């Protein structure tokens with residue numbers, strides 16, 4: 001142990017700590033300053049940034065023995081408080097710099113250190129500072145963070161007033177469809193006062209058991225034996241659990257499994273009993289007094305395995321002789337056809353222009369900065385509460401209930417108080433079942449934290465797809481026919497795999513009118529990371545192939561790729577690939593909006609290209625649904641109170657703005673009553689307190705939950721209305737014994753496509769539409785691609801809160817750049833760190849991100865709104881790849897476009 005006197009945020013503190021302990025852990029666990037977050041724990045992400053003796057440091061990699069006595073340390077808590085915000089915190093709120101907010105304390109501390117050194121930085125200096133200091137953000141696309149820093153600097157120089165950063169309520173008191181209203185959760189995030197999972201764990205009772213997983217380090221094996229005896233004797237160990245301790249079926253339910261799926265959806269073990277299906281599969285759980293003791297004991301569990309051949313890709317698992325990964329279920333366990341119009345072969349044979357190509361999209365990792373984390377306990381009534389980063393609390397209840405073996409009325413799933421980003425991976429349960437099993441087996445509160453390695457290697461990923469697509473067009477470029485074939489590597493677990501695969505039928509050429517289509521897709525079981533939802537689920541794969549092939553077609557015809565798209569995008573009278581009209585015909589308008597910008601960009605690229613640095617412009621169209629296929633349903637409650645109202649929803653909020661969506665929609669619905677937004681309380685994301693609003697996925701929340709909120713508001717407003725048009729007060733309602741709380745609901749009536757015959761149907765009541773433009777430059781010596789500008793024209797219906805929608809667009813574009821150029825999770829070791837997996841830092845994302853909206857009101861959306869989470873990540877990567885071709889003539893069809901691939905293409909051209 002060492003003793004240190006520290007000056008932390010102006011107060012002297014004495015700590016006695018292990019010399020090897022990190023400063024981050026001492027700040028958090030000894031001094032309870034949990035505003036300092038730990039993301040990667042390895043110096044890569046900057047979440048743990050603090051200022052020590054005037055220098056910005058990453059406190060997770062500074063050991064206490066290196067912290068000098070009397071060190072002066074400033075953490076986020078020392079920068080400003082909720083009652084007395086620093087200009088940086090005001091500005092972070094104004095620009096929605098804290099989406100999930102997990103990175104916000106680190107960024108704000110970092111920006112403070114910069115402004116201490118340089119009171120008047122340029123945007124470039126701000127960006128270079130964040131780059132140099134490893135401040136990583138996965139949600140915001142960085143631009144808002146630079147905007148916030150620049151404004152805060154102006155305030156600090158006296159060139160701007162703090163009040164200029166505040167929202168000005170319009171005279172009509174309307175916040176719906178205004179440019180800026182601060183998100184209710186922002187204050188807690190920018191001050192480091194809101195609790196994320198790891199912070200909540202620090203507040204758990206003393207008898208809490210800390211869990212560590214015993215995980216396989218091979219990808220496919222038979223389990224011969226599991227010996228826990230050594231581990232059980234290790235210090236602090238209370239129990240070591242294996243499959244024998246699971247009280248239920250010991251399987252996660254795939255929940256929605258189509259009848260033509262050859263599996264039964266019960267293929268994912270909670271604790272592996274017979275086989276290991278992928279790297280990281282869990283065979284045991286060590287429950288101990290501390291995380292360190294639990295992790296040490298997990299290493300002492302002895303596993304005897306018989307390794308089996310590992311099929312690390314769909315082609316490998318489909319090859320002749322490959323054994324069944326789940327014995328009894330073929331590795332190709334689901335197929336889906338698409339048939340629209342006439343047979344395509346005769347059309348292809350006669351069409352003036354035919355193009356075909358093969359494509360591959362990689363296993364994109366979600367890479368939230370906050371690793372997976374959760375906790376569980378029994379309450380006084382014997383009900384098991386599991387808190388996690390779930391984005392589908394009611395789904396997860398149903399997915400783990402039978403597996404862990406608990407009575408239906410004894411399980412509640414709730415979110416951690418704040419959730420640090422997830423982007424889709426938490427549509428699958430990750431640790432919920434482990435927490436449940438451990439709490440049930442020990443009867444004690446339990447806590448589980450993944451480190452970033454576990455986050456990366458053992459949570460679901462975007463499934464890689466192999467696609468073959470062929471297009472025929474007439475002399476004018478009008479599409480005549482499409483043939484498609486797509487293969488989905490869904491890893492070993494089937495949950496949502498069939499649902500993902502049908503997106504190939506919906507999204508390949510989803511933006512275009514194609515009268516005749518034939519194709520087939522399939523889902524394949526492999527031993528690589530299991531497939532989970534990722535923003536735009538199936539669209540980035542489908543639309544990458546479509547959009548690159550559209551450019552190939554344009555070249556063959558000799559048309560401008562922009563105009564080829566204009567000829568073919570869905571227009572009144574046209575139908576989608578599933579044979580139905582879309583909700584609105586938004587793309588012609590969006591292309592009209594983009595056209596002058598495109599022309600300008602093309603001119604500029606030509607002018608600025610040099611022999612060594614080639615500039616180019618790429619275009620892509622994108623579309624996605626807003627709600628689930630067929631019938632979707634949602635419930636929300638509204639209650640009138642003396643102070644205002646309470647909105648109850650399960651609109652999970654990993655940063656996208658579930659808080660703001662609930663508030664803005666409820667405020668608009670209750671506007672006749674004149675309730676101020678600050679008087680609407682939100683109760684969210686805890687099954688014991690809120691209704692089943694359905695998951696926050698598929699861009700369904702604003703539409704589905706929004707409609708349910710509106711419905712509840714309409715009922716309340718009607719109940720309060722007096723014959724003269726004025727409204728009863730709360731007291732009058734109580735006196736007259738009129739109900740105060742109203743259950744709102746909304747159900748869509750789409751037609752689920754016929755998955756057996758032809759995938760024809762009308763599955764969605766609303767969609768979102770986008771046009772992307774990428775301006776890129778290629779260094780012909782290195783093959784390096786730099787995106788210098790992205791422009792987005794999108795139609796998400798009437799926008800409730802522009803700040804939140806902008807946030808989704810910025811973040812989607814940034815993830816699209818990663819998808820195009822750098823991100824992958826193929827090599828389990830190499831891609832298990834943020835930098836190894838190609839996480840885009842600020843200098844990979846251009847400062848120039850331009851957004852335009854066309855707000856076509858949606859008949860089925862609340863106050864005309866649709867959804868926005870997926871649209872921005874449908875095909876930005878395709879625009880970039882098309883930009884590369886436009887710049888230097890290298891056509892990349894297999895992602896990501898690493899510099900060596902571009903370089904190889906350049907050499908091949910020579």
Ligand code: FES
Pocket residue numbers: 037038039040041042043044045046047048049058059060061
């Ligand atoms: S750099 Fe410290 S947590 Fe990532």
Ligand code: FES
Pocket residue numbers: 097098099100101102103104136137138139140369420421655
């Ligand atoms: S807001 Fe930056 S990681 Fe989520």
